[in-house]
Amino acid sequence: MIDKPSRQPLYHQVKDILLDRIGAGEWPDGTFLPSELALAREYGVSQGTIRIALNKLTSESRLVRYQGKGTAVPAVDASQYHCRFFQIVNSAGQREYPASRILTCQLENASRHVAERLLIDAGDNVLTIDRVRVLAGRAVINETIFLPCARLPGIESHGTTALSDTLYDFLRKKFRITIVSVKEEARAVVADAMDAKRLGVAVGSPLLEIHSVALNLERRPIEFRTSRFNTSAYACHIDLR
Amino acid sequence: MIDKPSRQPLYHQVKDILLDRIGAGEWPDGTFLPSELALAREYGVSQGTIRIALNKLTSESRLVRYQGKGTAVPAVDASQYHCRFFQIVNSAGQREYPASRILTCQLENASRHVAERLLIDAGDNVLTIDRVRVLAGRAVINETIFLPCARLPGIESHGTTALSDTLYDFLRKKFRITIVSVKEEARAVVADAMDAKRLGVAVGSPLLEIHSVALNLERRPIEFRTSRFNTSAYACHIDLR
DNA sequence: GAGTGGTCTAGACCACGGG
DNA sequence: CCGTGGTCTAGACCACTCT
Numbered sequence: 001m002i003d004k005p006s007r008q009p010l011y012h013q014v015k016d017i018l019l020d021r022i023g024a025g026e027w028p029d030g031t032f033l034p035s036e037l038a039l040a041r042e043y044g045v046s047q048g049t050i051r052i053a054l055n056k057l058t059s060e061s062r063l064v065r066y067q068g069k070g071t072a073v074p075a076v077d078a079s080q081y082h083c084r085f086f087q088i089v090n091s092a093g094q095r096e097y098p099a100s101r102i103l104t105c106q107l108e109n110a111s112r113h114v115a116e117r118l119l120i121d122a123g124d125n126v127l128t129i130d131r132v133r134v135l136a137g138r139a140v141i142n143e144t145i146f147l148p149c150a151r152l153p154g155i156e157s158h159g160t161t162a163l164s165d166t167l168y169d170f171l172r173k174k175f176r177i178t179i180v181s182v183k184e185e186a187r188a189v190v191a192d193a194m195d196a197k198r199l200g201v202a203v204g205s206p207l208l209e210i211h212s213v214a215l216n217l218e219r220r221p222i223e224f225r226t227s228r229f230n231t232s233a234y235a236c237h238i239d240l241r
Numbered sequence: 242m243i244d245k246p247s248r249q250p251l252y253h254q255v256k257d258i259l260l261d262r263i264g265a266g267e268w269p270d271g272t273f274l275p276s277e278l279a280l281a282r283e284y285g286v287s288q289g290t291i292r293i294a295l296n297k298l299t300s301e302s303r304l305v306r307y308q309g310k311g312t313a314v315p316a317v318d319a320s321q322y323h324c325r326f327f328q329i330v331n332s333a334g335q336r337e338y339p340a341s342r343i344l345t346c347q348l349e350n351a352s353r354h355v356a357e358r359l360l361i362d363a364g365d366n367v368l369t370i371d372r373v374r375v376l377a378g379r380a381v382i383n384e385t386i387f388l389p390c391a392r393l394p395g396i397e398s399h400g401t402t403a404l405s406d407t408l409y410d411f412l413r414k415k416f417r418i419t420i421v422s423v424k425e426e427a428r429a430v431v432a433d434a435m436d437a438k439r440l441g442v443a444v445g446s447p448l449l450e451i452h453s454v455a456l457n458l459e460r461r462p463i464e465f466r467t468s469r470f471n472t473s474a475y476a477c478h479i480d481l482r
Numbered sequence: 483g484a485g486t487g488g489t490c491t492a493g494a495c496c497a498c499g500g501g
Numbered sequence: 502c503c504g505t506g507g508t509c510t511a512g513a514c515c516a517c518t519c520t
Contacts, residue, residue: 059300182481185476186478187472187476188429188447189429206448207429208429229429231428231429235427238426238481239423240423240479240481
């Protein structure tokens with residue numbers, strides 16, 4: 001388990017082991033881990049070494065620590081996963097949470113363009129989801145999502161309901177994949193006939209187009225998404241640090 | 242200097258003091274700080290306490306540490322400060338670095354809208370800079386920058402050249418202000434007559450509009466910026482973590 | 483070999499939460 | 502009150518850089 005004369009520092013080994021145990025669901029969301037001393041005894045290292053591992057995990061938001069109480073797996077705040085990277089705000093600057101309406105969901109062969117973004121070969125299987133996102137009863141985003149089947153074995157067999165709003169949460173729970181970073185490219189484009197029909201705007205009106213690639217811990221692309229966003233009543237908000 | 246029975250942890254006090262000394266230019270970019278032991282003796286705390294302060298500063302990219310060598314103030318990578326948050330990529334996905342052409346630069350009274358973003362009172366002095374940003378000889382961004390004079394005393398007296406491209410670097414050097422986070426809102430809009438003239442596009446063509454507020458370490462707004470971006474040949478790239 | 487930061491330990495005292 | 506995490510110390514050994 002712990003390999004004392006190893007290349008990896010002890011605290012790093014402890015961190016990896018804890019990450020696995022969290023991923024395995026040993027401590028469900030919202031529950032507490034053993035105390036520092038208990039973990040130190042369990043792994044035969046000092047409390048200080050455990051502390052470093054726990055603090056690193058805390059700084060990555062994998063754990064929360066409460067003085068006097070203990071160390072817990074964060075209770076999942078749906079809003080955090082729902083639109084963690086790409087937040088939608090109304091004209092008053094308030095965050096809003098869109099619903100999803102899936103239009104189609106089918107296996108396709110990746111086009112050259114999609115394959116390039118996902119770092120797979122053209123023609124490889126991708127699950128392609130066409131959906132609109134709805135705010136206050138109005139469709140505001142026309143979105144297509146491409147998921148590389150090779151990295152998500154068995155994803156074809158899940159119902160479309162599981163994929164409805166909380167895609168990142170779904171990936172985390174079913175595939176133990178955590179999306180840790182997203183690369184986005186934003187452009188202004190004009191609505192084509194399909195956008196116009198789905199979003200109820202005039203052909204030629206301006207839309208915010210975002211291409212995003214989501215990466216897992218190993219920095220492999222897990223999702224490519226194109227969104228065309230009617231920003232007449234809402235905007236896309238981003239916090240950069 | 243160090244206040245032992247204080248509310249603030251010692252390592253936090255040490256961190257603040259070092260931050261001041263770095264800001265004061267005591268260790269110019271690229272030079273090394275005293276060793277952990279030397280700092281520990283100087284401040285009368287243990288090496289471990291100094292270590293925590295140095296590691297926190299390292300994780301904020303204010304310092305770099307080299308095993309066997311020492312702890313240094315990072316040599317400034319111009320490209321890092323140039324477009325640290327808001328990166329521009331061409332159609333091939335390569336980063337490009339725009340030049341700036343300042344059109345006007347004058348003191349104004351803040352409108353209600355600007356005052357709200359900067360958390361100042363309407364009518365307060367703001368330095369207003371109108372500029373276009375140029376890539377490969379073509380104007381692609383029409384930009385207005387608002388700086389709150391009350392938080393940047395004496396900024397009126399600096400020439401416009403100092404303000405040309407590297408605003409964040411200028412703030413860091415002259416005012417010891419580091420921009421640590423930026424809030425942005427993106428929308429798609431259509432070009433008005435002024436945009437059309439400055440960017441050489443047709444009135445009504447789609448532009449990417451970005452409103453951004455830059456915050457310093459204390460999370461106070463230091464800059465409000467509106468950018469209108471012709472994304473026909475370039476896109477705005479963002480890495481989210 | 484001397485000096486640096488990186489890791490690890492063992493122990494101290496404090497602040498906080500809950501019985 | 503006890504147990505938790507938060508801070509702090511003193512000292513050990515290692516890996517690395519430079520000379």
